[in-house]
Amino acid sequence: MELLGIDIGGSGIKGAPVDLDRGELTAERVRIATPQPSDPLAVADVVAEVAAAFDQCGGPVGVTFPGVVRHGVVLTAANVSDAWLGLDADALFTERLNRPVHMINDADAAGVAEAAFGAAAGRSGTVIVLTFGTGIGSGFLVDGQLVPNTELGHLEVDGVDAERRAAASVRKREDLSWEEWAARVDRYLATVEMLFSPDLIVIGGGVSRRADKFLPLLRRRTEIVPAALENQAGIVGAAIVTARLEA
Ligand code: BGC
Numbered sequence: 001m002e003l004l005g006i007d008i009g010g011s012g013i014k015g016a017p018v019d020l021d022r023g024e025l026t027a028e029r030v031r032i033a034t035p036q037p038s039d040p041l042a043v044a045d046v047v048a049e050v051a052a053a054f055d056q057c058g059g060p061v062g063v064t065f066p067g068v069v070r071h072g073v074v075l076t077a078a079n080v081s082d083a084w085l086g087l088d089a090d091a092l093f094t095e096r097l098n099r100p101v102h103m104i105n106d107a108d109a110a111g112v113a114e115a116a117f118g119a120a121a122g123r124s125g126t127v128i129v130l131t132f133g134t135g136i137g138s139g140f141l142v143d144g145q146l147v148p149n150t151e152l153g154h155l156e157v158d159g160v161d162a163e164r165r166a167a168a169s170v171r172k173r174e175d176l177s178w179e180e181w182a183a184r185v186d187r188y189l190a191t192v193e194m195l196f197s198p199d200l201i202v203i204g205g206g207v208s209r210r211a212d213k214f215l216p217l218l219r220r221r222t223e224i225v226p227a228a229l230e231n232q233a234g235i236v237g238a239a240i241v242t243a244r245l246e247a
Contacts, residue, residue, distance in 0.1 A: 002026055003243050004061045005235035006050055007106065008043060010034060010079050010134045014231075015050040017057040018239035023117030025232060027054060038080045040087055044096040051097055060246045061099060062238030064106040065089065066135065068149045072103055078154070078163075079134050102242040107131045108148050109237030110204045110227065111139015115146075116240055118202070118228035125199035128152065128192060129227065132185070132205040136163040139237075155191055162188045168207040178210075182217035189220050202227050 006015035013032050016025040030053045035042035051061055065084075068075040072090025093101035111129040114120045120127045120141065129139035136153025139146065153163040164170065166188045171181040189201065201220070203211065204227035211226035218224055229236055 001243070002057050003059060003239040004051060004054055004057045005063075005237070005239035005242075006047055006061060007064045007109075007234035007238065008034070008047070008066065009106070009234075010038070010066060013043070013046045013050055014235065015047075015054070016232075016235055017054050018236050020239060020243050023113065023229070023236050023240075025235065029232075029235070030054070037083075039083045040081075040089070040092060044093055047093060048097050059099065060242050061093075061097060061101045062109070062240070062242030063089075063093060063101055063103045064109045064234040064238045065103050066106050066137070068151060069103050069105050070149060074103070075149075076151075100242075100246060102238075102245050104238060104241050105137065105139075105149055106234050107137025107139045107153075107204075108146055109139070109235075109241065110137070110229070110233035111141055111202075111237065112146055112240050113229050113233040113237035114139070114202050114204065114227055115141050115144050117236065118233065119225045120200060120202055123200055126196060127200045127202065128196065128198045129202040129204055130192070131227075131233075132166070132168040132203065132207045134167060134169045136167050136188075137205075152192060155188070155195075157188050157191050162191070168205055171207075178213040179217060182214040185214065186218050186220065189218065189222075189224070193220055193222050198222055200225065204230075204233055206231055
């Protein structure tokens, strides 16, 4: 079975049909720049445009969002427009696309996808998938079950919101070396490790492709591996969650 997944990011909105049995995209992703300002109606128009590019894939659509989404309602929007706060996104998108739409947090989607088909497949216990991008997102799984909206990117570490020091975007913005950035990530992961004693930490986000540059520099005792689905995890996870909700 196929289901359309769409990933709303700070800079791009990307979508593709997902083969739910294999966790793979069945067509080339379509990417359209995120409108600025990233207001809900403007974003919904772009999501509809991405969906229209795959009109052979009908039915429900899974959409990710870079903030807390509880039962389709957006509760936080750290790196996108405040106009989203309190919005029933499932209702808005279902009406705009004229088909059932479910929105979930982007890192939760990545966590579900990595647990189903990626680096956390078959792993029991506590698994934390951390996505390093514009911010830091977290997908928290216990015996393969998602605990949604954990927001571990906003843990306060040394008095600072963690993503402000250790997100992948900060490495570029502050022109940090891999060593400097890895030290910040290591400090952050020490806090995560201390609080949750996870069995596995999966490092996701675009930077997971460069894992060889920083994973060897980390000093944690927890097993830490790069994500397997790279930048497709959001699309795949949104499709999986939506299929489960619609079943
Ligand atoms: C948001 C999270 C999101 C993460 C990655 C954070 O700033 O609070 O909800 O998962 O960025 O996009």
